[in-house]
Amino acid sequence: MITIDQFNFKGEKVLIRVDFNVPLDVDFNITDDSRITATLPTLNKILGDGGSVILMSHLGRPKTGPEDKYSLRHILSHLSELLGKNIKFATDCIGADAVELAAGLVGGDVLLLENLRFYKEEEKGDRDFAQKLASMGTFYVNDAFGTAHRAHASTAIIADFFPGKKAFGYVMAREVENANKVMKAPQRPLTAIVGGAKVSDKILIVENLLEVADHIIIGGGMAYTFFKAQGGEIGNSLCEDERLQTCREILEKAKAKGVAIHLPSDSVIADKFAADANTQNCNSNAIPSGWMGLDVGVSACDDFKNVLLNSKTILWNGPMGVFEMDAFSKGTKTVAEAVAESTQNGAFSLIGGGDSAAAVHKFGFDDKVSYVSTGGGALLEYFEGKTLPGIAAIVEG
Numbered sequence: 001m002i003t004i005d006q007f008n009f010k011g012e013k014v015l016i017r018v019d020f021n022v023p024l025d026v027d028f029n030i031t032d033d034s035r036i037t038a039t040l041p042t043l044n045k046i047l048g049d050g051g052s053v054i055l056m057s058h059l060g061r062p063k064t065g066p067e068d069k070y071s072l073r074h075i076l077s078h079l080s081e082l083l084g085k086n087i088k089f090a091t092d093c094i095g096a097d098a099v100e101l102a103a104g105l106v107g108g109d110v111l112l113l114e115n116l117r118f119y120k121e122e123e124k125g126d127r128d129f130a131q132k133l134a135s136m137g138t139f140y141v142n143d144a145f146g147t148a149h150r151a152h153a154s155t156a157i158i159a160d161f162f163p164g165k166k167a168f169g170y171v172m173a174r175e176v177e178n179a180n181k182v183m184k185a186p187q188r189p190l191t192a193i194v195g196g197a198k199v200s201d202k203i204l205i206v207e208n209l210l211e212v213a214d215h216i217i218i219g220g221g222m223a224y225t226f227f228k229a230q231g232g233e234i235g236n237s238l239c240e241d242e243r244l245q246t247c248r249e250i251l252e253k254a255k256a257k258g259v260a261i262h263l264p265s266d267s268v269i270a271d272k273f274a275a276d277a278n279t280q281n282c283n284s285n286a287i288p289s290g291w292m293g294l295d296v297g298v299s300a301c302d303d304f305k306n307v308l309l310n311s312k313t314i315l316w317n318g319p320m321g322v323f324e325m326d327a328f329s330k331g332t333k334t335v336a337e338a339v340a341e342s343t344q345n346g347a348f349s350l351i352g353g354g355d356s357a358a359a360v361h362k363f364g365f366d367d368k369v370s371y372v373s374t375g376g377g378a379l380l381e382y383f384e385g386k387t388l389p390g391i392a393a394i395v396e397g
Contacts, residue, residue, distance in 0.1 A: 009051030015137035019144035020057035042169035052105035102136035134161035143169025146375035148390030159393035187312035195220030195318030219320035232285030266297030295321025296331035317352035340368035
């Protein structure tokens, strides 16, 4: 991989695509700054060499151009605090303001550009827009793994304007390196935990994992489609009837390949989708009418924990239940605890962004697992075997 370690940035104006798409509360305070802190080693390496930095990011999903609630100015003071320096801010990512500020940068300076997605050209991968961004810098670094699966102007197209002067930042390099530890050179047994609501969201990753995993634990709402596919009664549980045959095929493929599929033998069920619902524990394939499975049950927790404590490599993508509600969080918390304990015993564990990262954070296990990915969708597509445009743009010259 072409990383920033292979370059000295003295005198360079480095355009860095970062993923500062962080959650903000109603008062615009950052509630989780992990995506920002993850990039600090990259920024400090470039600034330490004597380079200047121009930061590019999106925030949220603005639909109609500039909106103050999506302005990156909301992260400015916190970023300044983390870097220990005043940061310049351009109120338009490609306007005269940005061009003028970029032109005046000297070694050690940092400029943050306004939200790239205030221009529809960003998501369209517009070449002219990419060129305007590129004209402000002398070197391009992509450190935004969370957007690496998008062929946007700032993540892929812009790289064309920097032949021989482009590289991955440390976040990108670590993401790919850790993903490859699971997919290309795992210590065995390798266990993948796949959860979430829908089978359709996870079909490709499960099929790809059948080629490398020894065990696949399936939890969350998607598990009930598997139970119905085998003739089980699932009450009002989430189910994708159009995916029943897909589930049967996955189970058949797993059996043929000797991959053990672990479904939750029992579930915590509720009479409505609410934090104050009536609940009980029952077999996952015998859920009464009017009730729905919202978490894996007591026996399933024990089964899953046993598998995880005997694993040497663990990939976790997706929660075991509706962990945002305390009544249905035990399954996800048990898995988090087991992954942490297994890691402590020498296993390598990769947490696959999104809800899994949120769960690990909620239960306080961030520093007890091997690596928490910053990119949910990008990591999924990488595990599905797809080429990520943001990676290809650097690798392919």
